[in-house]
Amino acid sequence: MSFSSKSTAPESLYARLFARFYDRFMNRIETKVLYLRRKELIAPLHGKILEIGSGTGINFPLYGSKADVTAIEPSAAMMEKAKQRMANLLQPSSVHSKIRMEIGGLGNPETEALVPPNSMDAIVFTLVLCTVPDLEYAIRFARSRLKKGGKIFLLEHVQAQSAAGRILQNILNPFWKRFAQGCNINRNPAAILKAEGFRSIQEDRFRHTLPFYQAIYEFGE
Secondary structure, three states, X not given: OEEEOOOOOOOOHHXXXXXXXHHHXXXXXHHHXXXXXXXXXXXXXXXEEEEEOOOOOOXXXXXXXXXXXXXXXXXXXXXXXXXXXXXHHOOHHHOOOEEEEEEOOOOOHHHHOOOOOOOEEXXXXXOOOOOOXXXXXXXXXXXXXXXXXXXXXXXXXXXXXXXXXXXXXXXXXXXXXXXXXXXXXXXXXXXXXXXXXXXXXXXXXXEEOEEEXXXXXXXXX
């Protein structure tokens, strides 16, 4: 496991507090619902993998011995929690996967240059497409970095399927976005993926307070 730090703008006190308490806030749903779904997606992965928005590193212990992971995360406070997670949860001998952590986000040329075009076997998005500033750009970037036959793996909370649910999400979204560091509760990544030429090879919708979407996509020929 390696870690690289680049110069980033100082984070606000709220951003640092958000990172500090994020895992505690998410613990119940992670334990009851999301952990097994993350494991189902991530444990089988092998080859070169890009994880976009790795947050506090909750996925890191799930990668197997054949995973060579580059994990990018724009928040230095979140990345610090990820380093602590690996130090606290795993003995060095049990860290089988190679994980390279880089501070930086999409739209940062220096960060994007770390991942050559057409170089990744898999790209992982988990609870991050709600937060990226430009959802379409994130999907197009992922497409540009995938090898032929590469796949996108995602686990996200998404737009409601009912009209009433979407109306409620749209009303609440400005308040939630401000509270949750840019997180949107009304996005529809499946629509963008399909519009960009991806096709789903596995997908599942479920609900736990919010509607969630778990899927695997590959780029159509």
